[in-house]
Amino acid sequence: MEDLRAALKEHADLVTDLFERFSAEIRTGFRPAVDNFVGFFHAIDWKEPWLMCLLAFHVFLLLTTIFTRKYINFQLFLSILAFSGVYLAEKINTLLGKHWQSFASQNYFDPQGLFLSVLWSGPLLFVTIIIVVNTLFTLCQLIIKWKRAELKHRARLSRSKED
Template sequence: MEELKSAVEEHMDLMADLVQKISTELRSGMRPAYENFIGFFHAIDWKEPWLMGLLAFHILLLLTAILSRKNTNFQMCLFFLALAGVYLAERLNSFLGENWKGFSSQNYFDPNGLFLSVLWSGPLLVIAIIILINTLFSLCYTIVRWKKAELKHRARVSRNKQD
């Protein structure tokens, strides 16, 4: 019984330490994450033409996804192209890391791929999620239309049987 009691007390001490560490982290707030983001943002030369082109590409792709929201087949093509871009990000990072001198003033392409993940894969994933949500809304709308048509058809059939 003593062993059980000591094990429970030890577990309670560990839990108290964990709660204290979590509360310390919460009290420090989002300050470290904010400072890391600001450091990342200022480390990039946003006036480089290829970065402007990349941002323009993402804006154009987002506008295309929004404007083509009624065309489900085209949206699915965009969805799969965006996901293919994310899938190929590692290879793209390696290629760009080897050839950065030809288009950039500094090497942004670290082996972990953080830069490319933030500026390439992140926006592509956001666009893919927007397309996915739009597709789900379209699917729900189609199901509602189909169900209404089915109910109207059943009402007509039952009326014809009564006549």
């Protein structure tokens, strides 16, 4: 019984310690995250041509996704393309890390791939989320149409049985 009490006390102390650390982190707010983001943002030379092309590509992909929202097959193609880009991000990061001198003024491609994750994979995943939400919305509309047609069909059948 003493072992159980000791284990419960130890567990309670551990939970209390975790709760205190968690609440201390919450009290500090989002300031450290904002500082890290601002530092990341200022460390990048946004006037480099390849970065401008990358951002233009993402804007083009986003606009294409929005304007082709009614074409489900094309949206499927775009999502496969976006997922492939995310899948290949590690290999792209390695390749660009080896050859950064030929197109960039500094090496943005760290071994962890943070830069490429933020500026390549992040927007691709955002586009994919838009495609998934659009697909779910389209499926809901299709289910509504199907259910209405089913109800009309049942109403016709019941009218024909009454006659």
